[in-house]
Amino acid sequence: MEINTPSKSLAVSIVSLVIFITTWELICRLGFIEPLFLPAPSQILSRAVKMIENGQLISHTLASTRRVMVGFFVSSMVAIPFGIFLGSSRFFMAVFDPIISLLRPLPSMSWIPLSLLWLGITETQKYSIVFMGSFAPSLLYIIEATKSIDPLLIRAARNLGASKLDVMKEVILPGSLPQIIAGLKVMLGIAWTCIISAELVAAREGLGFMIMNGKEYFQTDTVLLGMVMISITVMVIDVVFRKFERRLLPWTR
Amino acid sequence: MKGLLRKTLCVLAGAMLLLGGVSVHADETPEKVTVIYGGSSWLGHYPAWVGIEKGLFQKHGLGVLFQNFYASSGRMGSLVAGDLDVASTGSISAIALMAAGSKGFMAFATPDSYATVEGIIANENIKTIADLKGKRIAAPFASSAHVLVLDILEQHGLDPEKDLTLLNLKVNEMPAAMGSGEIDACAAWTPHFNKLLNMPGNHLLVDDTEFSLYKKYKLGPGPDLLVVRKEFAQKYPNTCKAFVKGYFEAVDMLINDPEESAKVLVKLTNLSMEDQMTVLQDISWIPGQEQRALMVDPGDFVTGMQQLAEFLVKHKQIDNAPAVNEWIEESMVP
Numbered sequence: 001m002e003i004n005t006p007s008k009s010l011a012v013s014i015v016s017l018v019i020f021i022t023t024w025e026l027i028c029r030l031g032f033i034e035p036l037f038l039p040a041p042s043q044i045l046s047r048a049v050k051m052i053e054n055g056q057l058i059s060h061t062l063a064s065t066r067r068v069m070v071g072f073f074v075s076s077m078v079a080i081p082f083g084i085f086l087g088s089s090r091f092f093m094a095v096f097d098p099i100i101s102l103l104r105p106l107p108s109m110s111w112i113p114l115s116l117l118w119l120g121i122t123e124t125q126k127y128s129i130v131f132m133g134s135f136a137p138s139l140l141y142i143i144e145a146t147k148s149i150d151p152l153l154i155r156a157a158r159n160l161g162a163s164k165l166d167v168m169k170e171v172i173l174p175g176s177l178p179q180i181i182a183g184l185k186v187m188l189g190i191a192w193t194c195i196i197s198a199e200l201v202a203a204r205e206g207l208g209f210m211i212m213n214g215k216e217y218f219q220t221d222t223v224l225l226g227m228v229m230i231s232i233t234v235m236v237i238d239v240v241f242r243k244f245e246r247r248l249l250p251w252t253r
Numbered sequence: 254m255k256g257l258l259r260k261t262l263c264v265l266a267g268a269m270l271l272l273g274g275v276s277v278h279a280d281e282t283p284e285k286v287t288v289i290y291g292g293s294s295w296l297g298h299y300p301a302w303v304g305i306e307k308g309l310f311q312k313h314g315l316g317v318l319f320q321n322f323y324a325s326s327g328r329m330g331s332l333v334a335g336d337l338d339v340a341s342t343g344s345i346s347a348i349a350l351m352a353a354g355s356k357g358f359m360a361f362a363t364p365d366s367y368a369t370v371e372g373i374i375a376n377e378n379i380k381t382i383a384d385l386k387g388k389r390i391a392a393p394f395a396s397s398a399h400v401l402v403l404d405i406l407e408q409h410g411l412d413p414e415k416d417l418t419l420l421n422l423k424v425n426e427m428p429a430a431m432g433s434g435e436i437d438a439c440a441a442w443t444p445h446f447n448k449l450l451n452m453p454g455n456h457l458l459v460d461d462t463e464f465s466l467y468k469k470y471k472l473g474p475g476p477d478l479l480v481v482r483k484e485f486a487q488k489y490p491n492t493c494k495a496f497v498k499g500y501f502e503a504v505d506m507l508i509n510d511p512e513e514s515a516k517v518l519v520k521l522t523n524l525s526m527e528d529q530m531t532v533l534q535d536i537s538w539i540p541g542q543e544q545r546a547l548m549v550d551p552g553d554f555v556t557g558m559q560q561l562a563e564f565l566v567k568h569k570q571i572d573n574a575p576a577v578n579e580w581i582e583e584s585m586v587p
Contacts (some may be wrong), residue, residue: 034357
């Protein structure tokens with residue numbers, strides 16, 4: 001079957017999703033898997049309805065969204081100028097490269113003990129976990145995006161009398177922005193993976209908290225609902241991000 | 254990797270058993286000579302530890318492997334997943350697992366009754382429960398300490414959602430949080446409970462004897478329960494009997510010779526000998542001959558557990574109260 005239109009592609013995706021959920025429901029209903037290990041989609045839906053009714057689902061989702069967005073926003077605000085700066089300077093890149101290489105492989109969870117000592121059990125500590133989990137990878141994306149600008153363009157601009165600032169404004173930024181935005185979209189998804197670590201200590205709300213608390217009470221449906229909510233929230237934010245991208249980069253349409 | 258480790262441990266335990274030389278009556282010979290036990294440094298695991306260290310299981314032809322878990326939920330999850338054979342657990346996790354409909358485990362005894370080894374510790378500015386209003390209090394959620402806090406707040410007319418900030422914090426993270434003043438009070442259990450109490454400025458606000466079910470039934474907020482994997486109990490009845498014998502001999506040793514027991518327990522708890530003896534003084538061990546009255550038809554303890562299940566439903570911690578007596582394995586009750 002040839003998929004040559006967006007509507008056909010959407011139809012195939014919907015059918016595939018329906019088959020996946022139906023098979024999952026059947027496996028659970030026929031008793032092949034104990035609900036403790038994998039609850040049926042209908043059980044997760046029923047938990048969702050219950051938690052929407054008492055307002056918990058919305059408050060957990062909003063709490064996590066706030067933590068991710070603050071941590072990610074601060075991380076991007078630091079990573080974008082710093083990444084462009086490092087991407088345009090070989091000397092400073094050589095200075096900072098070893099430090100970035102040391103930070104890059106560290107999982108967000110490894111920052112929990114230090115962040116607790118430095119920031120205590122505050123909201124800032126939770127933001128910092130998202131920040132540390134997304135900063136180094138974002139920085140690398142931005143450095144690479146900046147480096148990808150054709151040096152010929154920079155030299156040409158210089159020869160035509162452009163100052164360093166002009167080159168930055170007229171060549172490097174417009175040229176690297178599409179790749180930076182694409183990288184940030186990926187990083188936003190990664191920032192969401194930090195939410196479990198961020199809400200592991202001293203949280204009383206949030207999707208990460210909801211998942212871990214559900215685990216303590218063996219409410220596997222709550223655990224899966226939390227996971228589904230993270231995916232849905234990321235999808236919604238991705239749509240918003242794309243709209244923002246189209247406005248910011250009209251020439252890439 | 255986990256499987257390989259488990260197999261290696263089993264082989265080692267079997268070899269130790271053979272080298273140790275055991276004499277077991279032929280018709281009661283354990284079908285399986287190794288038992289994997291899920292424990293921690295909490296007092297509910299003292300008998301298993303003493304049994305292992307003093308060779309009481311070995312006397313009955315068993316090698317028992319003590320696997321450490323931080324929380325009861327992880328231990329119970331591993332039990333029903335088939336990685337553990339026997340465990341002691343806080344009742345909250347057992348009830349939560351029952352409420353989730355798991356039939357993969359059974360309960361057969363309660364080793365101890367304790368008081369004053371768990372409680373709410375506060376800084377010097379908080380003199381009464383009413384002073385907690387507007388303050389930050391921490392408890393590990395889904396634990397006996399959490400249940401104690403909910404109950405005490407309810408008894409004093411405080412709403413944990415509106416009147417104060419109740420935070421989810423592990424007991425080992427509490428000393429730093431109390432020290433830095435980020436929390437005003439916390440609920441913990443021994444050995445962390447004792448450590449928190451020894452910190453300057455901290456004092457005991459209330460202990461588990463104030464728990465409403467303790468006042469009525471002498472039942473603490475998270476009484477200990479011995480559980481067995483159902484498939485294991487069905488497949489290896491002699492092994493289970495041998496385990497129960499060795500276990501309750503250890504309980505007898507804890508009752509009759511606490512000092513000798515404390516000498517081996519300090520390796521588990523890292524408490525000083527003095528602190529260890531203090532903790533032991535606060536525990537009432539329940540010997541084997543008293544277990545049937547507690548666990549069968551329906552048994553005082555099982556009745557208390559049922560009350561606890563209903564308490565958890567009332568406080569919206571679980572969805573429904575399971576019929577606890579359906580999870581009792583009578584054949585293993587001594």
